[in-house]
Amino acid sequence: xxxxxxxxxxxxxxxxxxxxxxxxxxxxxxxxxxxxxxxxxxxxxxxxxxxxxxxxxxxxxxxxxxxxxxxxxxxxxxxxxxxxxxxxxxxxxxxxxxxxxxxxxxxxxxxxxxxxxxxxxxxxxx
Amino acid sequence: xxxxxxxxxxxxxxxxxxxxxxxxxxxxxxxxxxxxxxxxxxxxxxxxxxxxxxxxxxxxxxxxxxxxxxxxxxxxxxxxxxxxxxxxxxxxxxxxxxxxxxxxxxxxxxx
Numbered sequence: 411x412x413x414x415x416x417x418x419x420x421x422x423x424x425x426x427x428x429x430x431x432x433x434x435x436x437x438x439x440x441x442x443x444x445x446x447x448x449x450x451x452x453x454x455x456x457x458x459x460x461x462x463x464x465x466x467x468x469x470x471x472x473x474x475x476x477x478x479x480x481x482x483x484x485x486x487x488x489x490x491x492x493x494x495x496x497x498x499x500x501x502x503x504x505x506x507x508x509x510x511x512x513x514x515x516x517x518x519x520x521x522x523x524x525x526x527x528x529x530x531x532x533x534x535x536x
Numbered sequence: 537x538x539x540x541x542x543x544x545x546x547x548x549x550x551x552x553x554x555x556x557x558x559x560x561x562x563x564x565x566x567x568x569x570x571x572x573x574x575x576x577x578x579x580x581x582x583x584x585x586x587x588x589x590x591x592x593x594x595x596x597x598x599x600x601x602x603x604x605x606x607x608x609x610x611x612x613x614x615x616x617x618x619x620x621x622x623x624x625x626x627x628x629x630x631x632x633x634x635x636x637x638x639x640x641x642x643x644x645x646x647x
Contacts, residue, residue, distance in 0.1 A: 447581075447638075454538070454641035455573070455581065455624050460634050468634025504580060511587075523571040523626075525592060527580035 412436035412526055414488075414505050419531030426495050426535070432488040432505030432528050440483045443508035443520045446490050448501035448533075456501075459490065460508070463519060473499075495535045502530045539564055540625055540639035547645040553613040556642045558625030559606065564637060566606040568628040572599075575622045575641070584623075585610065612644070620646045 418430040430446075446458040459469045459479040467479050478491040488505050509522030541559040548554040558570065572585035583592055585601040588608065601610045608627075612619055625639040 449575075454622075455575070455626075455638040457626075457635045457638060462634070466634065470635060506581075509583075509586075521569075521587065522592070523583045523586040524573070524581070525583045525586075527582075529580055 414507065414526055414528035416503075416505055416528035416531040419503065419533045421534045421536065422495055424496060424535055427491070427493045428495065428533060430490040430492070430503055430505075430531055430533070432490075434486045434488070434507070437507065437526075438483075439481050439486050439488055439507075442510065444479075444481065444488045445506050445508055445524060446479060446488075447504045447506055447524070448499075449504075450498070450501040453501075458503070461488070492533070495533075497535050500533060500535050502532050504528055504530045538640045539629055539637045540627060542623075542625060542639040542642045544640065545643045545645065547647055548612075548615045549647045550615055550617065552615045553611060554615060554644065555612075556610045556623050556625075556644070558608040558610070558639050560608075560627060561606050563631050564606075564627040564629040565603065565608055565625075567630060570601070570603050570608040571626045571636075572601055572610045573624045573626065573638075575624060576620075577622070581624070615646055617646050620644055 415433045445460040461479045476494045480489045505528040506524035507526040508520035509525035511521040569587045573581045575581040588603040622641045628636045
Protein backbone atom coordinates (compact mmCIF):
# COMPACT_ATOMS: atom_id res chain seq x y z
CA UNK A 411 0.00 0.00 0.00
CA UNK A 412 1.23 3.45 -0.87
CA UNK A 413 1.29 5.56 2.26
CA UNK A 414 3.14 8.15 4.32
CA UNK A 415 3.34 7.86 8.09
CA UNK A 416 4.41 10.93 10.02
CA UNK A 417 5.92 11.41 13.46
CA UNK A 418 7.75 13.99 15.51
CA UNK A 419 5.30 16.73 16.30
CA UNK A 420 5.16 18.01 19.86
CA UNK A 421 5.11 21.05 22.13
CA UNK A 422 8.34 23.01 21.97
CA UNK A 423 9.48 26.33 23.39
CA UNK A 424 10.19 29.35 21.19
CA UNK A 425 13.73 29.17 19.86
CA UNK A 426 13.74 25.40 20.10
CA UNK A 427 14.28 22.73 17.47
CA UNK A 428 12.30 19.77 16.22
CA UNK A 429 12.64 17.17 13.49
CA UNK A 430 9.60 15.80 11.72
CA UNK A 431 9.73 12.44 9.98
CA UNK A 432 7.65 11.04 7.15
CA UNK A 433 8.17 7.36 6.41
CA UNK A 434 7.06 6.13 3.01
CA UNK A 435 5.92 2.71 1.95
CA UNK A 436 4.83 1.43 -1.42
CA UNK A 437 7.00 3.87 -3.35
CA UNK A 438 10.47 5.38 -3.30
CA UNK A 439 10.86 8.82 -1.75
CA UNK A 440 13.98 9.63 -3.74
CA UNK A 441 12.20 9.04 -7.05
CA UNK A 442 9.59 11.69 -6.37
CA UNK A 443 9.33 15.34 -5.49
CA UNK A 444 8.32 15.48 -1.83
CA UNK A 445 6.79 18.44 -0.05
CA UNK A 446 5.90 19.71 3.38
CA UNK A 447 2.66 21.66 3.77
CA UNK A 448 1.35 23.18 6.99
CA UNK A 449 -1.91 24.56 8.30
CA UNK A 450 -1.82 27.00 11.17
CA UNK A 451 -4.86 27.18 13.47
CA UNK A 452 -7.73 28.84 11.67
CA UNK A 453 -5.67 29.35 8.53
CA UNK A 454 -5.37 27.75 5.13
CA UNK A 455 -2.74 25.48 3.66
CA UNK A 456 0.78 26.82 3.24
CA UNK A 457 3.46 25.19 1.11
CA UNK A 458 6.57 25.06 3.28
CA UNK A 459 9.28 23.20 1.42
CA UNK A 460 9.99 20.79 -1.41
CA UNK A 461 12.85 18.46 -2.29
CA UNK A 462 13.22 17.38 -5.87
CA UNK A 463 14.16 13.87 -6.87
CA UNK A 464 17.49 15.28 -7.98
CA UNK A 465 18.07 16.73 -4.52
CA UNK A 466 17.34 20.42 -5.05
CA UNK A 467 15.52 22.02 -2.16
CA UNK A 468 13.28 25.08 -1.90
CA UNK A 469 11.66 26.90 1.00
CA UNK A 470 8.95 29.40 1.70
CA UNK A 471 10.33 32.77 2.73
CA UNK A 472 8.70 32.33 6.14
CA UNK A 473 10.98 29.38 6.99
CA UNK A 474 14.05 29.99 4.86
CA UNK A 475 17.23 29.73 6.87
CA UNK A 476 15.47 27.99 9.77
CA UNK A 477 14.02 24.82 8.25
CA UNK A 478 15.84 22.11 6.31
CA UNK A 479 14.19 19.43 4.21
CA UNK A 480 16.07 16.20 3.64
CA UNK A 481 15.60 12.52 2.99
CA UNK A 482 17.25 9.26 3.93
CA UNK A 483 17.11 6.99 0.95
CA UNK A 484 18.04 3.89 2.95
CA UNK A 485 15.15 4.53 5.32
CA UNK A 486 12.85 5.78 2.55
CA UNK A 487 12.00 8.66 4.83
CA UNK A 488 11.53 12.40 4.42
CA UNK A 489 12.50 14.85 7.15
CA UNK A 490 11.92 18.45 8.11
CA UNK A 491 14.43 19.87 10.55
CA UNK A 492 12.97 22.94 12.18
CA UNK A 493 15.24 25.31 14.12
CA UNK A 494 14.68 28.67 15.81
CA UNK A 495 11.00 27.89 16.11
CA UNK A 496 8.54 30.72 16.54
CA UNK A 497 4.97 30.88 17.75
CA UNK A 498 3.84 31.42 14.18
CA UNK A 499 5.26 28.01 13.23
CA UNK A 500 2.49 26.40 15.28
CA UNK A 501 0.57 24.27 12.81
CA UNK A 502 -0.35 20.82 11.63
CA UNK A 503 2.41 19.72 9.28
CA UNK A 504 1.74 17.37 6.40
CA UNK A 505 4.19 15.62 4.14
CA UNK A 506 3.05 14.84 0.62
CA UNK A 507 4.25 13.09 -2.49
CA UNK A 508 4.06 15.04 -5.71
CA UNK A 509 3.01 12.38 -8.12
CA UNK A 510 4.46 11.94 -11.58
CA UNK A 511 2.57 11.44 -14.79
CA UNK A 512 3.76 9.82 -17.97
CA UNK A 513 2.84 11.36 -21.29
CA UNK A 514 3.96 9.69 -24.49
CA UNK A 515 6.54 7.75 -22.52
CA UNK A 516 7.97 10.86 -20.87
CA UNK A 517 7.84 10.96 -17.08
CA UNK A 518 6.80 14.40 -15.85
CA UNK A 519 7.71 15.05 -12.21
CA UNK A 520 5.04 16.57 -9.97
CA UNK A 521 2.57 16.70 -12.85
CA UNK A 522 -0.02 14.75 -10.92
CA UNK A 523 -0.22 17.03 -7.90
CA UNK A 524 0.10 16.00 -4.27
CA UNK A 525 -1.50 12.61 -4.52
CA UNK A 526 -0.30 10.92 -1.32
CA UNK A 527 -0.42 12.69 2.05
CA UNK A 528 0.72 11.85 5.52
CA UNK A 529 -1.77 11.93 8.36
CA UNK A 530 -0.37 15.19 9.72
CA UNK A 531 1.55 15.93 12.90
CA UNK A 532 0.96 18.84 15.27
CA UNK A 533 3.73 21.25 16.18
CA UNK A 534 2.99 23.70 18.96
CA UNK A 535 5.49 26.43 19.75
CA UNK A 536 4.72 27.98 23.11
CA UNK B 537 -2.71 37.35 1.56
CA UNK B 538 -2.45 34.46 -0.89
CA UNK B 539 -1.50 34.96 -4.51
CA UNK B 540 -4.59 32.93 -5.39
CA UNK B 541 -7.94 34.37 -4.33
CA UNK B 542 -10.88 32.20 -3.40
CA UNK B 543 -14.19 33.12 -1.80
CA UNK B 544 -14.03 32.25 1.91
CA UNK B 545 -17.32 30.42 1.83
CA UNK B 546 -19.86 28.75 -0.42
CA UNK B 547 -23.02 26.80 0.25
CA UNK B 548 -25.67 24.70 -1.40
CA UNK B 549 -28.41 22.21 -0.70
CA UNK B 550 -28.19 18.50 -1.49
CA UNK B 551 -28.46 17.85 -5.20
CA UNK B 552 -27.49 21.37 -6.18
CA UNK B 553 -24.51 22.44 -8.26
CA UNK B 554 -22.00 24.81 -6.72
CA UNK B 555 -18.92 26.43 -8.13
CA UNK B 556 -15.83 27.75 -6.38
CA UNK B 557 -13.61 30.28 -8.10
CA UNK B 558 -9.86 30.76 -7.93
CA UNK B 559 -8.40 34.00 -9.24
CA UNK B 560 -4.70 34.42 -9.86
CA UNK B 561 -2.36 36.22 -12.18
CA UNK B 562 -0.24 35.67 -15.25
CA UNK B 563 2.60 34.29 -13.12
CA UNK B 564 0.56 31.48 -11.61
CA UNK B 565 -2.87 30.46 -12.94
CA UNK B 566 -2.26 32.19 -16.25
CA UNK B 567 0.86 30.20 -17.06
CA UNK B 568 0.77 27.07 -14.94
CA UNK B 569 -1.53 24.16 -14.20
CA UNK B 570 -4.14 24.45 -11.48
CA UNK B 571 -4.79 21.75 -8.90
CA UNK B 572 -7.71 21.37 -6.50
CA UNK B 573 -7.70 19.75 -3.07
CA UNK B 574 -10.46 18.83 -0.64
CA UNK B 575 -9.66 19.11 3.05
CA UNK B 576 -11.89 17.87 5.81
CA UNK B 577 -10.56 19.12 9.16
CA UNK B 578 -8.72 16.42 11.07
CA UNK B 579 -7.90 14.45 7.96
CA UNK B 580 -5.26 14.71 5.26
CA UNK B 581 -6.04 16.83 2.20
CA UNK B 582 -7.18 14.92 -0.86
CA UNK B 583 -6.28 15.60 -4.49
CA UNK B 584 -9.44 16.27 -6.50
CA UNK B 585 -8.21 17.73 -9.77
CA UNK B 586 -4.82 17.83 -11.45
CA UNK B 587 -3.62 19.69 -14.54
CA UNK B 588 -6.59 22.07 -14.61
CA UNK B 589 -9.36 19.58 -15.26
CA UNK B 590 -8.18 15.99 -14.81
CA UNK B 591 -9.71 13.76 -12.15
CA UNK B 592 -7.58 11.14 -10.40
CA UNK B 593 -9.07 7.68 -10.36
CA UNK B 594 -11.58 7.35 -7.59
CA UNK B 595 -12.75 10.96 -7.66
CA UNK B 596 -16.43 11.05 -8.67
CA UNK B 597 -17.34 12.75 -11.92
CA UNK B 598 -19.53 15.08 -9.88
CA UNK B 599 -16.33 17.06 -9.48
CA UNK B 600 -15.15 19.01 -12.49
CA UNK B 601 -12.89 21.98 -13.07
CA UNK B 602 -11.89 24.44 -15.72
CA UNK B 603 -9.45 27.26 -16.31
CA UNK B 604 -9.62 30.36 -18.43
CA UNK B 605 -6.90 32.96 -18.48
CA UNK B 606 -5.94 33.82 -14.91
CA UNK B 607 -9.02 32.26 -13.32
CA UNK B 608 -10.04 28.73 -12.54
CA UNK B 609 -13.11 27.15 -11.05
CA UNK B 610 -14.21 23.94 -9.42
CA UNK B 611 -17.75 22.69 -9.88
CA UNK B 612 -19.50 20.16 -7.72
CA UNK B 613 -22.77 18.81 -9.03
CA UNK B 614 -25.30 16.64 -7.23
CA UNK B 615 -24.09 18.08 -3.93
CA UNK B 616 -23.92 15.61 -1.06
CA UNK B 617 -23.51 16.08 2.67
CA UNK B 618 -20.09 14.46 2.56
CA UNK B 619 -18.88 17.21 0.23
CA UNK B 620 -18.86 19.62 3.15
CA UNK B 621 -15.19 20.51 3.43
CA UNK B 622 -12.61 23.14 2.63
CA UNK B 623 -11.50 23.38 -0.98
CA UNK B 624 -8.16 24.78 -2.08
CA UNK B 625 -6.82 25.64 -5.48
CA UNK B 626 -3.07 25.50 -6.01
CA UNK B 627 -0.64 26.40 -8.74
CA UNK B 628 3.01 26.99 -9.35
CA UNK B 629 4.06 30.60 -9.41
CA UNK B 630 6.89 31.72 -11.65
CA UNK B 631 8.13 34.07 -8.91
CA UNK B 632 8.42 31.30 -6.32
CA UNK B 633 11.40 29.08 -6.93
CA UNK B 634 10.29 25.47 -6.77
CA UNK B 635 7.25 26.03 -4.60
CA UNK B 636 3.66 26.39 -5.47
CA UNK B 637 1.00 28.44 -3.79
CA UNK B 638 -2.40 27.55 -2.35
CA UNK B 639 -5.46 29.71 -2.48
CA UNK B 640 -6.90 30.85 0.81
CA UNK B 641 -9.47 28.08 0.75
CA UNK B 642 -13.26 27.97 0.49
CA UNK B 643 -15.42 26.46 3.19
CA UNK B 644 -18.29 24.64 1.52
CA UNK B 645 -21.38 24.16 3.65
CA UNK B 646 -24.09 21.73 2.61
CA UNK B 647 -27.30 23.15 4.01
